[in-house]
Amino acid sequence: MALTPLSALAPSASRVLERLAPPPEAIDEPPKARPWKLLILACFALAGLSLLLPSVPTYDPWAWIIWGREIANGDLVTTTGPSWKPLPVIFTTPFSFAGDDGAPLLWLVVARAGGILAFAMAFRLAARLAGPVAGVIAASALFLADEFIRNFFRGNSEGILVALCLWAVERHLDGRRRDAFWLGIGAALLRPEVWPFIALYGLYLLVVERKLSTVLIVGGGGLGLLILWFLPEYLGSGDFLRAANRARQPNPDSAAFAKYPFLEVFNRSASVLSVPVYVGGTIAFVVAAFRRDGLYLAMAAIGTVLMVAVAAMTQAGFAGNLRYVALPAALVCVLAGAGWVWLVRAAHERAGRVVAIALAVVVAAGSAPFIIEDVRELDEAAWRIDQEAQLYGTVPEAIEAGGGREKLMSCGTVYTGAFQTQAVAWYMHLHEMESEIFAFPPGTTIAPSYSALSKDPRFPTIAKTRKWVIGSSCAR
Known part of the structure; x- marks a missing residue:
């Protein structure tokens, strides 16, 4: 039997990849700005309703709530507790006037609204790439991601971080670059890994717009970022770098204490998403690499750089908590939604509807065991949320x-x-x-x-x- 030459296979592979990719005309159409005001209101409404469920903050959010009250009283002390985060305290300072019971609940509403918005933005961004089915896949994958709901439901800031970053991507695609910049500044007030990205985006704005107002916006945003991160920490502890020093005092079970912390971060993070999500993300990356599509490749690159940054910081002695990989995981979810839809579309164009439906059924059936396991873990997370709420709430x-x-x-x-x-x-x-x-x-x-x-x-x-x-x- 004669072997097929590689040169003969190349055109065939090329045609398959072309069928996987989205139609060029869909990419070249001028973008329309997505509505957002009603979406934000809906997210806050759902977050408010969620207070009917167990609703008590966890360790880090309690610190932000305490610091808010201390700022309101002119008596900030940050010598102990978790690392300083500016964005939550911007909210918890006015919330402190709601009293012992009201302030924690108000922060939970903000944190949960951010988490709900993250699902919505994952849907919108993936749907923009490959249609509503891709959006459903992306939002569902993020919903089932390990610890994501548990973290934002207890008041941690990862839900807000994911929402702001995905929203910034959308606003950029809508041509609202300044909105994207300010959303990026908000994200940078939550995690230092975002700083290089917002700095690069600020430089991009300066080059593209070349306006004095842009210089003021970028310069003011950068200056505000530095002031909000370092000045309160200095006033509260006498040390500009207290947050960094505290972050290098991780819990005993931290990846920082592993033999190879850098590799341990990737090892532990592997379970955050299920195998079908990683496969879908890989499909999207391969197609994007073939098409040289800057958007998809940029999302993959940002997710990779963020993972490497978390791993490198852990190698340097920082905590490396699993929740720090929520943002790169969310980007993989978005790409996975697009990847699976592109694959089924290619099957439909190449082999017909029956084959496409059969492929979709096979993919769904193969994903079912992973979904069942993720749902079981969600149930366990709900139990843990309830137990923690019973303790702190009493x-x-x-x-x-x-x-x-x-x-x-x-x-x-x-x-x-x-x-x-x-x-x-x-x-x-x-x-x-x-x-x-x-x-x-x-x-x-x-x-x-x-x-x-x-x-x-x-x-x-x-x-x-x-x-x-x-x-x-x-x-x-």
């Missing part, structure tokens, strides 16, 4: 059971568990550093009932609730 009950803030403070320092310091500090109206974890009498303990601190004989129990044990050395 701190006021524990304080009341112990006799109130004044009585608990009268014995000395307040001690609690390592991950409960922020919630206790918020409800006790303390600075974060005043809620400590290394207990020494005299003092009071407000400890989870499962913790060793709740059984410390130096702090005899004075009250109990369903989730907490309150002890005091003054009870002797």
Whole structure:
């Protein structure tokens, strides 16, 4: 049997890739700006309704909420706690006037609205690339991504980050470059990995527009970025780089402590998305590389650079938490939606409707086990959200059971568990550093009932609730 020459295969492969790619005329059409105001309102409405579900912030958001109150009171202290993030505090400062119960809920509405908007933007961007089916695939893939919902539902900022970045891409494609720049500035107020991208985009604006107003916008945005990141940190801790130093004190289970931290980030991140999503993203990349399509290649390149940046920072001793890869994962989801749709379209054009439908069925059937597993993990995440909400949300009950803030403070320092310091500090109206974890009498303990601190004989129990044990050395 004679072998087919490679030269004969090349034209055939070329034709297949051409069929996979979107029609050129669809790309060349002048873009129309997408409506967004009603979308934002809808996202906030859904986020407000979500408060009917367990709704209590987690560790980092509690710090942002505390810092907002301290700024409002002119008494900012950032010497302890997580790394400083400017964007959340822009919201939590006015939210602090809503009181102990209102401020956390208001921030949760913002964080959850950002997460919901991320789904919407993943849909819109993928639908723009390859139609509504691609949008559904992209949004569904992001919905099922490990830890994504759990993170933004508890008030973390990754949902907002993904929403702002995908929206910035859309506004750029709509020709609204200044909008894209400001959305990028918002994202850069959340993660330092975004800084190089917004700096490059600012230079691009200066070259393209060549206007004084553009110089003022880019210069003002860059200056504001530096001020908001570093000045409050200096005023609160006396150290411009306190956030960076804190980020290099990761938890014991961090990838930073692996033998090869750089590789460990990729190893752990592999489970964020399922195999069908990676395959779809690869298809899109291959087609884009063949067509030399700048948009798709740029999205793939940005996702890759972000992953490498997170891995490199982890190698340098930073935490490398899994939630830091949410943005590159979202870009893969968008590309995956386009990739699978292009493949089915190519099958339809090359072999007819029956083959295309058969291919779609095979892909769906092959994806089903992964979807089932992802849904199971979502169910587990919901349980964990509920358990955490029951713990943090009942701190006021524990304080009341112990006799109130004044009585608990009268014995000395307040001690609690390592991950409960922020919630206790918020409800006790303390600075974060005043809620400590290394207990020494005299003092009071407000400890989870499962913790060793709740059984410390130096702090005899004075009250109990369903989730907490309150002890005091003054009870002797």
